[in-house]
Amino acid sequence: MRASLALHLALFRRQKAQIARAVDGQPPAFRAYEARYRRRTASYRHVLSLAAVHQRVRAADILYVGDYHTLPLAQETYLGLVERALESGRRVVMALECVEGRHQAALEDYLTGRLPERALLERLGRAPGPSLDGGSGFRPLLAFARRHRLQVVGIDRRVHGERSLELRDAYAAERIARVARAEDRPQVLVLVGQYHVAPCHLPAQVERALGEAHARRGLVVYQNCEGVYWRLAHEGRAGAVEAVELADESLCLLNASPVVCQQSFLDYLEAESGDTPLWDRSAAERFREMASLIARLAGVQPGRALDEVEVATAADGDVLARIQQRGRFTQAELAQLRRHILSRESCYIPRARLAYLASLSLNHAAEEAAHFVRHCAVGDAMEAPRRASEAFYARCLEEALGFFGSKLVNPRRGCAGPAEWARRVARMKGVERQIAAFVLAHKAAEAEGPDEAVKLLPLRRDRLFHGVSHALGYLLGDALYRAFDTGRVEKADLRALFRDPLSDPRSTYFQWVLRLG
Numbered sequence: 001m002r003a004s005l006a007l008h009l010a011l012f013r014r015q016k017a018q019i020a021r022a023v024d025g026q027p028p029a030f031r032a033y034e035a036r037y038r039r040r041t042a043s044y045r046h047v048l049s050l051a052a053v054h055q056r057v058r059a060a061d062i063l064y065v066g067d068y069h070t071l072p073l074a075q076e077t078y079l080g081l082v083e084r085a086l087e088s089g090r091r092v093v094m095a096l097e098c099v100e101g102r103h104q105a106a107l108e109d110y111l112t113g114r115l116p117e118r119a120l121l122e123r124l125g126r127a128p129g130p131s132l133d134g135g136s137g138f139r140p141l142l143a144f145a146r147r148h149r150l151q152v153v154g155i156d157r158r159v160h161g162e163r164s165l166e167l168r169d170a171y172a173a174e175r176i177a178r179v180a181r182a183e184d185r186p187q188v189l190v191l192v193g194q195y196h197v198a199p200c201h202l203p204a205q206v207e208r209a210l211g212e213a214h215a216r217r218g219l220v221v222y223q224n225c226e227g228v229y230w231r232l233a234h235e236g237r238a239g240a241v242e243a244v245e246l247a248d249e250s251l252c253l254l255n256a257s258p259v260v261c262q263q264s265f266l267d268y269l270e271a272e273s274g275d276t277p278l279w280d281r282s283a284a285e286r287f288r289e290m291a292s293l294i295a296r297l298a299g300v301q302p303g304r305a306l307d308e309v310e311v312a313t314a315a316d317g318d319v320l321a322r323i324q325q326r327g328r329f330t331q332a333e334l335a336q337l338r339r340h341i342l343s344r345e346s347c348y349i350p351r352a353r354l355a356y357l358a359s360l361s362l363n364h365a366a367e368e369a370a371h372f373v374r375h376c377a378v379g380d381a382m383e384a385p386r387r388a389s390e391a392f393y394a395r396c397l398e399e400a401l402g403f404f405g406s407k408l409v410n411p412r413r414g415c416a417g418p419a420e421w422a423r424r425v426a427r428m429k430g431v432e433r434q435i436a437a438f439v440l441a442h443k444a445a446e447a448e449g450p451d452e453a454v455k456l457l458p459l460r461r462d463r464l465f466h467g468v469s470h471a472l473g474y475l476l477g478d479a480l481y482r483a484f485d486t487g488r489v490e491k492a493d494l495r496a497l498f499r500d501p502l503s504d505p506r507s508t509y510f511q512w513v514l515r516l517g
Helices: 003-022 028-040 050-059 072-087 101-111 117-124 139-148 164-180 202-210 226-234 258-270 280-298 319-326 331-342 362-383 388-409 418-427 430-446 450-454 463-485 491-499 505-516
Strands: 046-048 062-067 092-100 151-156 187-193 218-223 243-245 251-253 310-313 347-349 354-357
Touching: 003 226, 003 258, 003 331, 028 164, 046 050, 050 072, 050 218, 050 243, 050 251, 062 072, 062 202, 072 092, 072 139, 072 187, 072 218, 092 101, 092 139, 092 164, 101 117, 101 139, 101 151, 117 139, 139 151, 151 164, 164 187, 164 202, 202 218, 226 258, 280 310, 280 354, 280 362, 280 388, 280 491, 310 319, 319 331, 319 354, 347 362, 354 362, 362 388, 362 491, 388 463, 388 491, 388 505, 418 430, 430 450, 430 463, 450 505, 463 491, 463 505
Parallel strands: 062 187, 062 218, 092 151, 092 187, 218 251, 310 354
Antiparallel strands: 046 243, 243 251, 347 354
């Protein structure tokens, strides 16, 4: 197995386990529902061109498009199919799971211009404005429908319990059948969660609701099925194939890897206040914008380095190869970088002049942009070899500057304070609990001076070392931003800190702790 594929697959499995923990407790009915979907999408029959896909789509009366709710690209793909459908001249109806049927009247008021978007979003329970809220992708759909005066049907129903999936499918099927059986035979394009579009689920319910007298031709279009993607990846064709046909004549479009889909969901779960999505296609561009902003404040001139810096994300299966090409790394260092990538932590790698974004969020990108600016200011001093205690405080300061940079971009970004760390001591286990305990102990000892605090350092450069220095750095960075925002720290002081080679990081750390209180 190629090293890039092995890393991508390992990251997929890590993230899959993380998602499973987050949604723990799914009932047997859900697991059976999921299993039926996975059996049908485990492999594919043959590759299709997009032209062949569009030909099949035009012939369908009801198109069931699988949605990955937190991935805007999934909704964009659906919208592209709607645009294609309009070219045929048939009446087009959009059937959307993102709107509950009980809100149909409000939806129609919005579509006819009687209700503003903000009011509609409030009724739907969606926060207006871009965010990692899992719903930012549906707003363009409604705006498009309003602009083109299309009929939109909300097909979701709020229901809980063992039979919730079956009941939701039955409710959606009745609403889809109602519009599909119209005499002018409109083309109905359904956007609903990927598991629902398996032919034995929602499509079968729609067939029953229509009956033989109003039979309509249906077509299932999945997006980025995991089984299909990994088979193509093992064949060396992932990224080169745009669509395939499955054994039951369903189609699958391939526009993102399963790792990116998972990541969008994890980003949604981990979203911080004020954070906004940074979709992969614009990651490098947005990174450079933020680096320019931070560099101006820091008084740093990145010059050609701004054009030369590379930005990689989880979507890049060859990220380790790219890192190796841009800097000389030993096998041990590459193994450490691999572990870091699998931990889903972003980082800036000075030697490779490469930023790796584990999360497609503005906060993470801004933080690594600040590290890049710092590298432009001090060069090789950023990676100078240091004794353990000096390396610890140097990392605290580097993390502080990174967090400060992210606060410049998103002032609403929060930071775990002493009270939160105390709660973590009570509820965490293992290394996470140790990190919280060390953070609290170090903060308490800081009032007694460096000599006492140094006695509490975790000196082995392991997960505990990195976790504690990361947390203390964030606390210092947050205090630094608040002091700058209120005028207690001048721009000149910040510029001096960005340019400081940290020849004595312990003294520098405690000077700033004392100054910021």
